[in-house]
Amino acid sequence: MNIEQARFNMIEQQIRPWHVSNSAVLGLLSTVKREDFVPAAHKGLAFADLEIPLMGSGEEALAKGQCMLPPRLDARMLQDLAVRPTDTVLEIGAGSGYMAALLASMAQRVISVEINADLAALARTNLRNAGIQNVEVRQADGAKMGAVDGSFDVIVMSGSVTEVPHNLLGLLKVGGRLGAIVGEEPIMRATVVTRTGDSTFSTVTGWDTLAPRLLNFPEPSRFKL
Incomplete structure (x- = not known):
């Protein structure tokens, strides 16, 4: 392959x-180099318009959110969030470290949180091998983050959620932006929330897409009378 x-x-x-x-x-x-963040078994798919499993079988990886998103999703979210060189960025879902690598080239500092210890280690290794030094990968549950974890200019959710998490909105600085893919199949929508004041936010919904779920964020009850 060329x-x-x-x-x-x-x-x-x-x-x-x-x-x-x-x-x-x-x-x-x-x-x-996207190919440097793709598992060896899937190198031939590095530039394909699909989700690439990072651990286990394809179906298992998708169910657990353990995959790389298609490159067009990463690119569109980056464009929507307009990351600046002075920004401190939080990413929820490190995966292989690819999105963190893109963010690191645009921002001053990136903290990437990954719930799976093996994926956190993979992301650290990939970022180190790529010579990227302004990313810190933490093995932690993004659904449980709070004020003690700091405040951020940009928060990127590298996966989907049913609704924008309130705990993460509280971590935004005034003027900060959170980008997430919100909703349920068959329709999810890219959403950017900007903190406009101490207790005020504005929301813009853009393009429709689908993405695997991030773990442990609230899901609506399926029970009906």
């Missing part, structure tokens, strides 16, 4: 047509 041609095709055939036009984001996708 790696650089495959990377070019990913950008031109998947990402640009998905309304990603920000030159900084497109440049990152050219320079951050």
Whole structure:
């Protein structure tokens, strides 16, 4: 496989047509080596428009949220959040470390939280091998984060939730943005929430998509009378 041609095709055939036009984001996708964050068994799928399992079988990985999202989702979320060089970023769901690597190139500092200890170790190794030094990977449950964990300019949820978590909104600085994929199958929607004051927020919903669930965030009751 011609790696650089495959990377070019990913950008031109998947990402640009998905309304990603920000030159900084497109440049990152050219320079951050996605293939270095893909498990060896799936290297041939590094630039494919699909979810790549990181542990176990494909179905098992998807059920547990243990996968890389398609590159167009990462790119569109990065564009929507408009990450700045002075930003401190929190990512929920480190996975293989790829999204953290993209964020690290745009922000001052990134903390990436991963509930699975093996994935946290994988992300640390991948980021270290890529020479990225402004990312801290923590093995922790993002659903249980609170004020003691700090405050952030940007929060990225690398997976889907039923609703925007209130505990994470409380970690935003005024002017900070949280990006998440919100809803239930068959329709989920990319959502950006901006903290506009001490107790006020504005919400913008954009494009429709699907993504595996992040673990331990609240799910609606399925029980009906």
